[in-house]
Amino acid sequence: MTDALELLKTRTSPKAADLVPPAPSEVQLREMLTIAARVPDHGMMKPWRFIVHPMETRAALVEKLAANFRAGNPNASEGEIDKQRLRFGGSPLIVTVVCRIVPNVKVPDVEQLLSAGAACMNLLNAAQALGFGANWLTGWAAFDKSSKELFGLADNEQIVGFIHIGSVKGEIFQRARPDLSQIVNKI
Numbered sequence: 001m002t003d004a005l006e007l008l009k010t011r012t013s014p015k016a017a018d019l020v021p022p023a024p025s026e027v028q029l030r031e032m033l034t035i036a037a038r039v040p041d042h043g044m045m046k047p048w049r050f051i052v053h054p055m056e057t058r059a060a061l062v063e064k065l066a067a068n069f070r071a072g073n074p075n076a077s078e079g080e081i082d083k084q085r086l087r088f089g090g091s092p093l094i095v096t097v098v099c100r101i102v103p104n105v106k107v108p109d110v111e112q113l114l115s116a117g118a119a120c121m122n123l124l125n126a127a128q129a130l131g132f133g134a135n136w137l138t139g140w141a142a143f144d145k146s147s148k149e150l151f152g153l154a155d156n157e158q159i160v161g162f163i164h165i166g167s168v169k170g171e172i173f174q175r176a177r178p179d180l181s182q183i184v185n186k187i
């Protein structure tokens, strides 16, 4: 196992286009999702759930997403629509993280949303700890009305991330990280 501190200090997202087979095994995926669900969760509301899309069973979903994109962008070129197919069809594994917000006087909506974000983050860390790359994406499909039906979302559910996971091809670009002096105050 990767040393925890080293993992947290070096975690980086590869581009989704650089994620290639092999995908995590069923056992590895279970481990990742177990870790993703181990997040702070005020009131134990479990305000998140996961939809797993392995590459082998994603073709129909990809075509429906392409159709929804075309419907929402009637002037889109075939190239732009193909780009969407690649975006959703390319990664070895995608996990859609859904936030389910239930009205609760003690647990504000934002805390439920944050817990779902934490689940996304844990999933990224778990994937990297197991030797894979992962990238947290949203984009139009996360917010488009058409996705409600496509992903089977209830009225109080929303997509907070498409987590693309796979083995990493090539070197990962290392972007600059924030200078602590600009984001930390001591008062």
Ligand SMILES: Cc1cc2nc3c(=O)[nH]c(=O)nc-3n(C[C@H](O)[C@H](O)[C@H](O)COP(=O)(O)O)c2cc1C
Binding pocket: 011, 012, 013, 014, 135, 136, 137, 138, 139, 160, 161
């Ligand atoms: C909620 C959320 C949604 C994101 N959606 C996108 C996206 O749709 N497209 C994109 O290029 N990057 C998106 N990003 C950024 C990438 O996930 C990633 O953070 C970035 O490429 C590199 O950051 P890292 O190396 O620190 O992980 C999103 C990030 C967050 C937190």
